[in-house]
Amino acid sequence: GEEVAQTPKHLVRGEGQKAKLYCAPIKGHSYVFWYQQVLKNEFKFLISFQNENVFDETGMPKERFSAKCLPNSPCSLEIQATKLEDSAVYFCASSPGRTNQPQHFGDGTRLSIL
Amino acid sequence: AQSVTQLDSHVSVSEGTPVLLRCNYSSSYSPSLFWYVQHPNKGLQLLLKYTSAATLVKGINGFEAEFKKSETSFHLTKPSAHMSDAAEYFCVVSESDSWGKLQFGAGTQVVVTP
Numbered sequence: 721g722e723e724v725a726q727t728p729k730h731l732v733r734g735e736g737q738k739a740k741l742y743c744a745p746i747k748g749h750s751y752v753f754w755y756q757q758v759l760k761n762e763f764k765f766l767i768s769f770q771n772e773n774v775f776d777e778t779g780m781p782k783e784r785f786s787a788k789c790l791p792n793s794p795c796s797l798e799i800q801a802t803k804l805e806d807s808a809v810y811f812c813a814s815s816p817g818r819t820n821q822p823q824h825f826g827d828g829t830r831l832s833i834l
Numbered sequence: 835a836q837s838v839t840q841l842d843s844h845v846s847v848s849e850g851t852p853v854l855l856r857c858n859y860s861s862s863y864s865p866s867l868f869w870y871v872q873h874p875n876k877g878l879q880l881l882l883k884y885t886s887a888a889t890l891v892k893g894i895n896g897f898e899a900e901f902k903k904s905e906t907s908f909h910l911t912k913p914s915a916h917m918s919d920a921a922e923y924f925c926v927v928s929e930s931d932s933w934g935k936l937q938f939g940a941g942t943q944v945v946v947t948p
Contacts, residue, residue, distance in 0.1 A: 724877070751934060761922070763938040776933045811877060818934040820866050820885040825877035 722746060724826035726812050727794075732832045733802050741829045742794040743812030751775070751818055752795050754787060757809040757828070769795065770818070799831075807833045838927050840939035847915045848947050855910040855942045857925030867908045868926040868936075869899055878924065884908060895919070920946045
């Protein structure tokens, strides 16, 4: 598609439950990035993929966070045993190249942990 | 290492008057610089990008920005504000060696009054 599609728009989970977020990148874009927006204006890089391969995972809290981009499927970001501090808006972005190419963002998934 | 400083957290302008959003960056190498806009409950929309070509960059909706290496600045301007410009604006940096991940400024909220 022409837009990055993120589902669901909102996700509510009790503390300790699992949360799974999905992202369909723009067709033809081989790079996918996940960011976490906390407190409205603080963006944190989580992970990036080149096609189905993890490219950079330096921002991932590895104990509970995992992500995949499999062929012919939306990319996913999964959080096990959620904590209150995981409440945030999670954005997915895609781009045709790694550097000097703007990233196109989806509308985000708002995750609320109760 | 890279960092981005948006000098104003909040800017209020009257409709029809100029807008100036200030951004300074620090970068070890040759950065790519971007301005994104975020309307409430939406994703980030690219306004413009600088990637080492012309230092004066024109973007969408009448916005433009000038890259000044000597001042390490990338200020965003628009000659005449419109009510629809009310939003949050982010100055964003990507280093050539950062594997594509973006570093965000803290954002500037723009309010446009009639």
